[in-house]
Amino acid sequence: MTVFLVSAISIATVLLYGCVGEIITEKAGHLNLGIPGIMCMGTAGGCLGTSLYMSVAHENPSWLLLILISLVFAFLFAAALGGVYALLTVTLRCNQNITGLAITIFGSGATDFLMSFVDRTHFDPAGKLFSSALPFAESLGDFGAIVFGHGAFVYLAIAVALVCAFVLNKTRVGLHLRAVGESPATADAAGINVTAYKYVAILIGSGIAGLGGFYYIMDYIKGSWENAGIIEAFGWLAIALVIFVLWKPHLGILGAFLFGGCYIVAFVLANVTSTQKEIIKMLPYVITIVVLIVTSIFDNKENQPPASLGLPYFREDR
């Protein structure tokens, strides 16, 4: 049970980064289907950062520096790919869905390519550092393992989700961002710089999502790299999670845990055939579809996606 919960929390963390990143982007009116690719790109960036730092300080790596440097790298790489998406969809007004899919295909491919250059010799010690938990966790038994037994990225994810919820709902910046996603024309008329808000939201959202992929590789599976496929799969799950939690980052924490649980239960349960495993792994998507059906039946205005999600904004079109 402890193993199950600990693993569920880890998968939840991956999904939570992706989900919060996507929520921020969607709140600006941009459906970013490039998130899976951007999460891959964040992984590549983070791994590169880790490898660079470890090769410099392999004797005595500092936990804090390692975390900071790889975090910045992961964020920047992911944000860079997000920037391409932003340029295409905000400035050039390309179709968001097509652009997003292209970004995902590019991102996962480019990550496999980049990772072939990264020196992975130091990943094992780095991975141990990343997942090092608070010292007193062990002394608290199962409870300690579940609540305190994770690496810093897990707690950072929760903090990011909470900060994001606060900013969106309680600050002027959040009000303006939501206005941009609901009705850019209204926001524009009210003197809000629509383009700037969209760019910043997409860049920050992408950067946050990128941390998810990196966390998975470096912390959860301790730096063992095969290919970008698994992270891409988490990316799609994160997008489904956004719908499931109705665009609310604080609900994302709980939703991610549920999705993570569904994902991991298939591996933890004994006596299940591989067919049953695949069916259990499908559950999050089934739940998402049910949520979509339920919300559209009740047609509650509060639980709908941002009204201008997916629509390009031309100022001249008034």
Place this chain on the structure above:
Amino acid sequence: MDKATVIELRHITKRFGKVVANRDVSMDVKRGEILSVLGENGCGKTTLMNMLAGIYYPDEGEIIIGGEEAIIQSPKDAFRYNIGMIHQHFKLIDVFTAAENIVLGTGEGEKYDIKEAKTRISEMSEKYGFHIDLDKKIHEMSVSEKQTVEIIKVLYRGADVLILDEPTAVLTPQEIRRLFDVLRAMRQDGKSVLIITHKLNEVMEISDRVAVLRKGEHIATVNTAETNEKELADMMVGQKVSLNIDRPLPENTALRLAVEGLTLTGPEGNLVLDNVSFDAYSGEILGIAGIAGSGQRELLESIAGLHHLDSGSVTYYNPKKDKPITFFHKSFERVMELANEGMLRYADGRDFDGRDEDGKHLSRKTIKSLVEKGEIFFKDDEVINLREKTPLQIKELGVRFSFVPEDRLGMGLVGNMDIVDNMMLRSYRRGHSVFVDRKTPEDLANEIIESLQVVTPGTHTAVRKLSGGNVQKVLVGREIAAGPKVLMAAYPVRGLDINSSYLIYNLLTEQKKNGVAVIFVGEDLDVLLSLCDRIMVVAGGKVTGMVDARTAEKDEIGLLMTKTNTVTE
């Protein structure tokens, strides 16, 4: 009038391409007054006000505010000059509360404190007499509440000059009264209020002065106390201009379409059609006159089966008496339905009810062969109820409607498809093959291009690449080629040059001569008066009059168009 002038417009001209929207307009706005800007559709009143609000920028002339020339290039600039405009389509965010909408985009750099903002808004509301729940979400609000939020939004940004674009169009009489009270309170407070309107009764009631615009020009600004509705209507519509349109007297008219008590609620919850009744006859052109948005569009769409009506009926009289029934326009099921209703007979006069002498049902095959041989006849004209029928059902009932909608590329044609494919939108159901017949529509496309002089590189050019006039010709051509019994056309000449317009007028007259019942929604009164046989006038979703187009006077129609019963005492 010794009030100070706040805004002065000097020789303002605004063009859109070749069209002059405003020509050499000079007028002024005074402090603490309510000024009505009155005019027909397309007279340029909204364009003129949009130049004050920073939506458009004048091509010539200048706007003087506080003795200096004001450059207003964006709504933000307008706010710097304390001018705020409330547009017809509200710019509000549905999922935000009233307060959030009001503060949106303001107070950059200050601490975000919605509570403090709410106190300020409440004080303002008290001063002017607004009734509003600031924590209510916009999507839960009525139109009137949304309008109130828009007005507060403008006042919150410190506007001293408020421009309202047709503010009463979607309000109930009680709501209009409340709005007027608020406007009077603002005038009392020294604010200037400009109302764009075409409702004469409201002009008389609320305003201190009236500026009348006609065809982009400023006719006069008069003191309301020194004028009357008749004089204003005269200024608004101008002199009658006779157009040289051939208009034969209607021949062999017969009732074709009867509309009874049509009532329809719009998306905003207001009545867009209010108990509309009229008859349309074959061989005549029935004109529908009215200010844009008075329900014309919804009326035609309702007849065509595009709306769920609240109440009322649409009945189509199919001239079938003593004609054989065929499968060309009727399905087998419809034939059986008519047989059961006792509408059919054999050639020798015996009733046909789908049974033999012994009362046994005839086989499907027998009935089919009887109909195909032309041995079954209608006893009388077929009466078809169209209420609650979809366009497809209407077509399957054998009703031959043609509809030229106002929104050509939205409802009439598919812009990205070529002319042939657009022809096929009406014919793709013909035949039984899985493959569509492309030859016939291709021929039709060529025929239309030739007879209507459509300027196009070929039949395979995407319709959206054609000019407005040519698009319209393709649409009208297709609709007429369908051989309609009722032809409905909404603003078919909008945006067309003189020659194309006359071509369309002649096509409509041609249809009338062929015994089609033509319903023509127009905006130019001179055209309506020279083309139509009868003119029905609508205002605010109601029929306000039916006049004989040959004898009616322009100002008479002008008065009917502006006659709304939302009079506030």
